[in-house]
Amino acid sequence: MPLASCLSPTMTPEGTWTIADAKTLRGTPYKGTVQISRIGSVYQIFWLSDRSNFSGLGFYHDNRLCIGWGLDPSFRVVVYRIQEDGTLEGQWTTPQMFGDIGSERASGELSSEVEGLYNVSGTYPNKKPPYSNSIAIAKGGEIYQLSSSGTPKLKGIGLRSGDWFVSNWGYNNNFGVMIYELDQDTAMGRWTRPGSDQVGVEKLLKIC
Numbered sequence: 131m132p133l134a135s136c137l138s139p140t141m142t143p144e145g146t147w148t149i150a151d152a153k154t155l156r157g158t159p160y161k162g163t164v165q166i167s168r169i170g171s172v173y174q175i176f177w178l179s180d181r182s183n184f185s186g187l188g189f190y191h192d193n194r195l196c197i198g199w200g201l202d203p204s205f206r207v208v209v210y211r212i213q214e215d216g217t218l219e220g221q222w223t224t225p226q227m228f229g230d231i232g233s234e235r236a237s238g239e240l241s242s243e244v245e246g247l248y249n250v251s252g253t254y255p256n257k258k259p260p261y262s263n264s265i266a267i268a269k270g271g272e273i274y275q276l277s278s279s280g281t282p283k284l285k286g287i288g289l290r291s292g293d294w295f296v297s298n299w300g301y302n303n304n305f306g307v308m309i310y311e312l313d314q315d316t317a318m319g320r321w322t323r324p325g326s327d328q329v330g331v332e333k334l335l336k337i338c
Contacts, residue, residue: 141312143195144168147334149179152319155328164334166195169229171221175199175308186308187223193312194291198298199321200225200305207307208234210295216241218248218295230255236265244288244295245269272329273322287324300324310334 147164154160162179175186175197186199189209198207203225210220218236223229234252244267251262263280267288276286276297288297291309298307306323310332319332 141193141314143173143190143310143312143317146337147317148337149177150333150335152179152332153330154181155322155326155330163337171231172223172229173197185225187225188296188308189221191294192292194294195308195310195312195317196291196294196296197308197310198296198305199308200298200300202304204300205305206299208297208299210234210236210297212242212244212290212293212295216243216246218244222252227255243269244274244290270327272320273327275324285324287322289320289322289329291320308332 143166145166149162152160160179160181165176167174173188173190177184184199184201186197187207188195188197196209198205206224208220208222210218213219216238220234221231222234223231232252232254236248236250238246238248246267248265250265253260263278266277268275274288276288278284283301284299286297286299287307288295289307289309296307296309298305303323303325306321308319308321310317310319315336317334321330
């Protein structure tokens with residue numbers, strides 16, 4: 131199939147992408163492909179590379195695909211829009227929710243910075259009662275570290291792009307976050323995982 135017939139006239143993440151230029155957190159180059167599909171408002175991402183294979187879930191806003199990924203399905207991704215008063219308004223999902231989403235609102239001090247203490251209220255995608263807890267967000271370089279009062283052993287990692295903040299939660303270091311910024315058939319990504327102070331880079335080119 132000719133490449134021209136594969137490319138959508140509108141900018142969309144769905145499709146097959148080649149990893150054209152990428153480095154691990156230790157600076158080792160890698161190659162592979164990325165497959166992106168959509169289930170309702172949630173995007174499902176599969177990485178097939180010469181380093182490892184894993185999957186993730188994300189939300190697409192303002193030409194940004196904000197993703198939480200994991201080597202196993204025990205992760206929870208939350209993508210927030212940073213409001214003018216510092217409130218974080220978000221959506222969340224997990225692999226076990228099969229495209230369903232919940233909502234979450236985190237309120238803290240009036241600030242344009244993400245780091246700080248927040249009171250959280252959220253909803254599930256079904257008729258379960260709403261939940262509430264508090265989270266703390268700290269920043270080191272480009273990377274944000276998150277902790278939850280409700281589940282002390284749970285830890286989170288985050289990255290910011292403009293007014294968007296993606297966080298991912300898990301119980302070990304086998305998960306992380308990725309933000310792709312799309313420009314036609316090119317996507318430039320930044321990613322990291324718990325236990326590292328480095329941010330990896332990944333350039334994708336759309337195949338179909």
